[in-house]
Amino acid sequence: MNSSSSIPLFVDLDGSFIKTDMLIESFFALLKKNPLYIFHMISWLFKGKAYLKAQIASRVDINPETLPYNSVFLEYLRKEAEGHRELILATATNEMIAKNIADHIGIFSSIIASNETINISGKQKLQKISEHTGNQEFAYAGNSRKDIPVWSHAAEILAVNPEAGVEKAVNSTGKPVQIFRENMPSLKSYLKAIRVHQWVKNILLFLPLLAAHKADN
Numbered sequence: 001m002n003s004s005s006s007i008p009l010f011v012d013l014d015g016s017f018i019k020t021d022m023l024i025e026s027f028f029a030l031l032k033k034n035p036l037y038i039f040h041m042i043s044w045l046f047k048g049k050a051y052l053k054a055q056i057a058s059r060v061d062i063n064p065e066t067l068p069y070n071s072v073f074l075e076y077l078r079k080e081a082e083g084h085r086e087l088i089l090a091t092a093t094n095e096m097i098a099k100n101i102a103d104h105i106g107i108f109s110s111i112i113a114s115n116e117t118i119n120i121s122g123k124q125k126l127q128k129i130s131e132h133t134g135n136q137e138f139a140y141a142g143n144s145r146k147d148i149p150v151w152s153h154a155a156e157i158l159a160v161n162p163e164a165g166v167e168k169a170v171n172s173t174g175k176p177v178q179i180f181r182e183n184m185p186s187l188k189s190y191l192k193a194i195r196v197h198q199w200v201k202n203i204l205l206f207l208p209l210l211a212a213h214k215a216d217n
Contacts, residue, residue: 007155009080010112010129012142013091013098016160017077019068019182022093023053029060050094054116057094064104073141073160073180074105081107088112090129090140092121126150145169 014021030037037059044052081087089102090112098113112128114120120128126149129138139156140147144163148170151157157170160180170177 006085007137007139008086008088008133009077009139009141009156009158010088010090010132010150011077011108012140012147012160013089013093013101015143015163016141017070017073017089017091018101019070019161022062022091022097023056025067026053026056026060026062026094026097029062030056033059048117048119050114050117050119053092053094053114053119054096057096062097062100064101067101070160070180070182072182076180077107088129088132090120090125092119092125122146122149126153151175 011017014023027041030041041052041056044055077087087108088110089098089108091098092114093101095111095113095115098111102108102111110132112120112125112132118124129140129150130153137155139158140150140154141158141160142150143160143166145166148166151170151173155175157173157175157177158180159167159170159177161182162170162179167179
């Protein structure tokens with residue numbers, strides 16, 4: 001097998017490169033613009049998760065400077081980039097948001113991301129990675145059970161704040177494994193940050209519009 005530094009490293013975004021999930025981040029960013037978008041998002045979801053992500057991404061402006069990056073892992077990636085290792089952001093996040101983040105960080109040579117019709121997750125992500133490498137060896141960094149189909153074909157495994165049971169699963173593969181840990185924000189911290197108690201009061205402001213059948217006004 002080639003040395004790990006000579007094979008491309010594909011990096012997952014949600015829960016791995018950043019400590020949060022971009023669908024959740026963009027979901028609340030859109031609701032903040034107008035809580036009535038919740039009804040649109042329900043209809044978008046019926047057309048598929050990829051379509052939902054694309055519609056939300058086209059309506060929000062996520063500032064990559066404010067995202068909670070996994071600093072320990074980011075430092076590792078910067079050093080790999082300095083050593084001229086090929087780094088590719090491979091994510092189920094919509095391509096518009098993924099490109100914005102990749103451009104801001106400046107260490108990724110390319111991105112693999114979801115579009116309006118394809119949600120790049122699990123086996124779909126593996127297929128895109130295989131196409132990118134020409135079925136050659138690669139390394140992959142992720143954090144969840146959804147990443148196991150990709151890790152099963154990777155020559156090198158990087159697990160960032162792995163979910164329960166994931167670390168045991170990757171260690172049983174017999175492949176080179178690196179584990180990166182960093183304190184993750186709690187659910188309580190998320191709820192406090194988005195001020196859930198304020199959302200209820202804000203939504204009440206729109207009840208007269210709904211009652212008057214002018215929700216689209």
